[in-house]
Amino acid sequence: MNTSTHPIITFIGGGNMASAIIGGLVRQGHPTSALQVVEPWDEQRARLAQQFPGMTMLPAASAELKSSDLVVWAVKPQTFKDAALAAGPFLGDALHLSVAAGITSESMAGWLQTQRIVRAMPNTPALVGLGMTGLMARAAVSDADRALVERVVRTTGELVWVNVESDLDAVTALSGSGPAYVFYFLEAMRDAGARMGLAPEVAQQLAIGTFIGAATLAQRSSEPLQTLRERVTSKGGTTYAAITSMDASGVKAKFADALFAAQKRAAELGAEFGK
Ligand SMILES: NC(=O)C1=CN([C@@H]2O[C@H](COP(=O)(O)OP(=O)(O)OC[C@H]3O[C@@H](n4cnc5c(N)ncnc54)[C@H](O)[C@@H]3O)[C@@H](O)[C@H]2O)C=CC1
Numbered sequence: 001m002n003t004s005t006h007p008i009i010t011f012i013g014g015g016n017m018a019s020a021i022i023g024g025l026v027r028q029g030h031p032t033s034a035l036q037v038v039e040p041w042d043e044q045r046a047r048l049a050q051q052f053p054g055m056t057m058l059p060a061a062s063a064e065l066k067s068s069d070l071v072v073w074a075v076k077p078q079t080f081k082d083a084a085l086a087a088g089p090f091l092g093d094a095l096h097l098s099v100a101a102g103i104t105s106e107s108m109a110g111w112l113q114t115q116r117i118v119r120a121m122p123n124t125p126a127l128v129g130l131g132m133t134g135l136m137a138r139a140a141v142s143d144a145d146r147a148l149v150e151r152v153v154r155t156t157g158e159l160v161w162v163n164v165e166s167d168l169d170a171v172t173a174l175s176g177s178g179p180a181y182v183f184y185f186l187e188a189m190r191d192a193g194a195r196m197g198l199a200p201e202v203a204q205q206l207a208i209g210t211f212i213g214a215a216t217l218a219q220r221s222s223e224p225l226q227t228l229r230e231r232v233t234s235k236g237g238t239t240y241a242a243i244t245s246m247d248a249s250g251v252k253a254k255f256a257d258a259l260f261a262a263q264k265r266a267a268e269l270g271a272e273f274g275k
């Protein structure tokens with residue numbers, strides 16, 4: 001471990017997720033001089049260099065990576081193996097944190113020849129410090145390594161640990177992909193509001209405010225979700241009409257099907273690209 005108070009953190013892949021985590025770290029005072037990114041795409045390297053001046057930007061893995069205390073894997077599952085085999089020889093004795101969906105720590109251990117591996121499943125609200133991340137550590141990961149990962153991840157929002165690695169596929173289906181479901185509902189609410197005659201931007205403002213308000217109420221309340229829902233639902237009233245319509249169309253069951261499809265896809269990605 002580097003002796004300064006700030007560990008050297010290397011990102012392999014500098015896309016959406018890496019940017020969100022780098023943003024969190026920089027907001028919390030991690031110096032850009034202690035951050036490096038391997039990103040082959042010139043435009044993306046230029047964008048990151050402009051957004052976070054002072055970071056070491058590398059087009060490919062090279063000897064500079066030797067100083068890494070923590071390596072964050074933020075490439076697509078499809079490119080993980082190639083990236084791991086290319087960077088592995090330069091990585092010394094670093095701790096590894098992967099955010100890739102599906103790719104198991106067992107695959108990573110084989111490619112990187114180390115057991116110091118933590119897997120994370122973050123989500124894009126990390127961009128605004130309101131991320132939700134699920135974490136899982138291999139047995140060989142020390143308490144000090146877990147603490148370092150927690151310090152990094154907390155700069156982007158909240159976290160939960162799971163003990164069984166396959167649970168990360170469920171975390172992926174729920175909170176990893178989850179922001180997309182929320183945007184999907186927001187689009188549906190905005191479009192329905194517009195069809196009822198509201199200006200689309202007014203409908204969107206109402207929809208977003210409602211999500212934030214309801215989620216905050218649920219977070220702060222000690223009451224069950226069902227009670228909160230029932231409190232909105234006057235017998236024979238408007239909400240009752242809406243919920244009855246959703247129940248008749250099987251919306252809850254269809255929504256569950258969607259999450260199971262995401263969970264299944266996470267496992268498939270691991271099987272397909274983890275070999
Ligand atoms: N976007 C999301 O909401 C979430 C994504 N993830 C996971 O994060 C990972 C990255 O996703 P995004 O950031 O959305 O993708 P992205 O496509 O924005 O970023 C991936 C970056 O990796 C770069 N890259 C490609 N080959 C490389 C190599 N050999 N070495 C280094 N960099 C390379 C690409 O140029 C690209 O900029 C994925 O594995 C995904 O499963 C996890 C949680 C949420």
Ligand SMILES: O=C(O)[C@@H]1CCC=N1
Pocket residue numbers: 101172176177
């Ligand atoms: O869609 C995906 O595969 C990634 C993982 C979770 C969110 N985005």
